Amino acid sequence: MKKKTVALLLAAAMCAGSLAGCGGSDTTGAEAVAPDGGSVQSAEVDESGKVNGVLYKEGLPLVDEGTYSFSIFCDDSSESGEFYMLDEFKKQTNVDVEMRIFPYETATERLNLDLNSGDYADVIGGWTLNDSMILTYGVNQGVFVPLEDYFAEYCPKITEILDLPGVREEMTAPDGHIYTIPYVCDDTTVGYAPYINSRWLENVGMDMPETTEEFEAVLKAFKEQDANGNGDPNDEIPFSTDPNNKHIEAMAGWFGLPMNKYGEGIVNSEVVYAGASSTYRELLSWLNSMYEQGLIDLEIFTQDSATWEGKGNRDLYGVSIAYGSSEFSGIQATTEKGEFDVLPVLNTDKGGSWMRDTNGFSVYRTQAVITDNAKNPEVICRWFDNAFELENGIGCNRGPVGTVVYKEEDGYHAIDTKTLSEEEQEKLSWGNLWPQSLPKYMPSGFKYIEANPLYDEKKALEEAYEPYLTKETVPSFWIPLDKIDRYSDIATAINDYFNQQQAMFVSGELDIDDDTQWQNYIDGLYALGLEDWMEVRGVEKVAE
CATH class of the missing domain: 3.40.190.10 (Periplasmic binding protein-like II)
Structure with a gap:
């Protein structure tokens, strides 16, 4: 999705689940291994229906009160760090959640420090993650735990999401494992x-x-x-x-x-x-x-x-x-x-045009991982699975059912929150419902019946731009396993250089009309590994 990348956080704002059809690996997942060395399939269920003595395999609550907690690191702009739906999920599941929230501008640096020290949260989420981190800390180092077998065993809603067209392929890393909680949502065709x-x-x-x-x-x-x-x-x-x-x-x-x-x-x-x-x-x-x-x-x-x-x-x-x-x-x-x-x-x-960002939906595959510091990852997976249930999804996206949204025979009706007290409006504002950089889910095309619908600025943007958008989007890709380290270094260097030189040319620190300085910029791109960067991303030509 600022205090995130607004792009993308607010993208999360309108995210409401989706059918997805993005390309990716077609490999199948291997058996996931739990942090204690045993496989997911070897977990024991006792007479009370608990998995490994902790998680109730079915129904709510998930655990007995006071028996399980986990921590989440994510970027968010919240000043209080308190979220209405987290309190609701505590009531539903008996699971305690400790939030470690940092502004987007500082979250990446803090996350790197945590990962280097080993003192990282049980769940790492938000816009700070990327493909390179999934491959480095998941595939190569095992810090991020494979999740596909937990999903298959304990998470019917997440399995339903993964089975949407193209989603499982998009989520599956080159080694055949799924390392992240899926975040699938309707999205705008034009972001910024x-x-x-x-x-x-x-x-x-x-x-x-x-x-x-x-x-x-x-x-x-x-x-x-x-x-x-x-x-x-x-x-x-x-x-x-x-x-x-x-x-x-x-x-x-x-x-x-x-x-x-x-x-x-x-x-x-x-x-x-x-x-x-x-x-x-x-x-x-x-x-x-x-x-x-x-x-x-x-x-x-x-x-x-x-x-x-x-x-x-x-x-x-x-x-x-x-x-x-x-x-x-x-x-x-x-x-x-x-x-x-x-x-x-x-x-x-x-011939003026604009880049199409999405085809109306997005699969965010780097929004939340479970780390090897987590005990009983199956509890965390089921906790997210419960969060993805319809009325919980409504609560995270629009407001709690029974307070802001009411179920009627013809659908879910959302009230005008201005009718609430100022205190309730603040508590139930979009940013205070749920950490908006974390995965949430609504079925594709889900619509509320609004009491007083707000002017839809994004819809106006899409309608104005649609005739002039590229027909295609830039496809997603996974970095080949043998090029993870090399690509990560190149991508960071090229991105930083591209932005730095852009600022210097626009501000006049470099003379954009000087052929020598422009050629020096181009030579710098190649020196940093532009050709290797293009190869990994599947880009074959440099535009003249």
Whole structure:
């Protein structure tokens, strides 16, 4: 999915389960081995129906009160670390859960320290995990425990999810094991995009731009006039972006080569490396020109999320790339469209386009692992399996059934939470229901009957962008086992270098129009292992 990668956390917001059809390994799982050395199949069930003397194999609660607890490490923006549905699951299961929560900006560093020290949580979850970690700590080191046999033995709901088209294949690592709790959900076809303040447009007497030239003219008007109407014509910041999800390179699509944050583009339905292309250079040159004119936030490459949001909350941004406008504007959604509009795809008359993020669903295969520090992993698996039951999924996604959502003959009705007390609204707000970087599940296409449905900004974005989206998405892949260490080093180096050089070209620290400096940048990519990086990712060509 910020305090995560907003992209992706808010992606989790609308996640509501899904049919999935992504490619992956077609190998089958081998017998899972429990941390104590025995196999899942060898677990004993006593006369009371308990597995290994702890877990009731069927029904609720899962354990006797006070007999089992586990810890979860994850990234989240919660200030209190308290979540309504965790309390509900405690009542249902008798399992105690200790949350170890860190902001996304610091979670990765803390997780690395924990893994290196051996003092890591029983469950590690959130947006800090990635494929390389699954392969390194799961396949190679055994720190992450194989889970497929626990799922088969104890988890009917998770098994149902894995049996959706393509999901098991996507979840299965190259060694045939599944190391993570599945997170399968409906998803938006467009994640991050620019949002423009229509009130500012009206204040400066401009129409919605349709080309990059018109867009630049709008940004100049925002800078030179009192666009926000506060009496100060010098405090406006025409353009900025989410610090954790800049997606500046995505605008290369306006020049004919849609790109993702890894530098991959799509040309004639083929994935290419676009981070060394003339189109990307053209974009950087244009952005540098606007940066030098003061049309781009001077802190765009240095500010943190709090600074970005603080400026937006003070009505200083005319345009910003974000997952949704409320992320930076501070203006919460209502039943009517707010003052921010989706900036349309520009230059469509000349082939302007945008990268399609998903086909309407996602399989997140790195959201939660169980480590070898966990006792009785079968309890944890069943705990998540219970969390994925329909009404628990509703509670994690929308609010508890019987309080925010009510079951009627024609379906589940969600009330307007503004009818609740301020204390209840805070307690039952989306971010306080469930750690939103952890897996949750709703059946694909599940809809609530809303009392007062809010304006759907993401739907408006998808409708506006659909005619100009690439038909394809960049396919997922697993790193070959014999290239895990090499790829991990290359991927980190290339990603850091790509972002660093992007900032230097846009800010003018490097001269994007100097052929020698541009060639030095390209040579640097190859020196870091670009060709090996492309081979692992299945990218065959570098775009010219």
